[in-house]
Amino acid sequence: MSKRFAAAVSLALTAVSLQAAEEAPAAGLSPFAGNVGVAFWTLLIFGVVVVVLGKFAWGPVLALLQQREQFIHKSLSDAKHDREQAEASLKEYMAKLQSAQAEAGRMIDEARRDAERLRQELRQKATTEAEGVLTNAQRQIQLETARALQQIRTEAADLGVAIASKLIQRNLTREDNEKLIDEALKQLQ
Numbered sequence: 135m136s137k138r139f140a141a142a143v144s145l146a147l148t149a150v151s152l153q154a155a156e157e158a159p160a161a162g163l164s165p166f167a168g169n170v171g172v173a174f175w176t177l178l179i180f181g182v183v184v185v186v187l188g189k190f191a192w193g194p195v196l197a198l199l200q201q202r203e204q205f206i207h208k209s210l211s212d213a214k215h216d217r218e219q220a221e222a223s224l225k226e227y228m229a230k231l232q233s234a235q236a237e238a239g240r241m242i243d244e245a246r247r248d249a250e251r252l253r254q255e256l257r258q259k260a261t262t263e264a265e266g267v268l269t270n271a272q273r274q275i276q277l278e279t280a281r282a283l284q285q286i287r288t289e290a291a292d293l294g295v296a297i298a299s300k301l302i303q304r305n306l307t308r309e310d311n312e313k314l315i316d317e318a319l320k321q322l323q
Contacts, residue, residue, distance in 0.1 A: 291315040 295314050 287319055288315065291318045294318060 292311070292315065295311050
């Protein structure tokens, strides 16, 4: 009904303005001409247009503008809140990152200390094993030297007995040989 009313008012105003235009001479249409009838109808049309626009256009437009303003304020407050949360998250992340870097540094230092300790242990173990091998080798050399000397003594004694036996021209028995060897060894020692 209000749309019909607005259309009717608009049609009536158009008709009135056309009638006023026909009555007034074309040359005398000036707002400052002093024609009171035209000024009255102009003010009346202006007032009707203001009322109609106020009721049907400006009200909804202002309502939409207020809704838009509220939406913008809400969006700004949400953005501010989100920004504060993001800054808090960034601070928390930076703190965790620094903590992780410090922990990584401690772990690297500990790994270096462990590696140095292990190297020292391995070096000590290798030195100990080398000394053990050297000691065993020296003992083996001493045993082999003693065995070789014993064998040389035995062979020298056998050779001496053989020479002595040829010199005496007599053949000794094996038991005599062993007895002579033992006596010769006792004398050498």
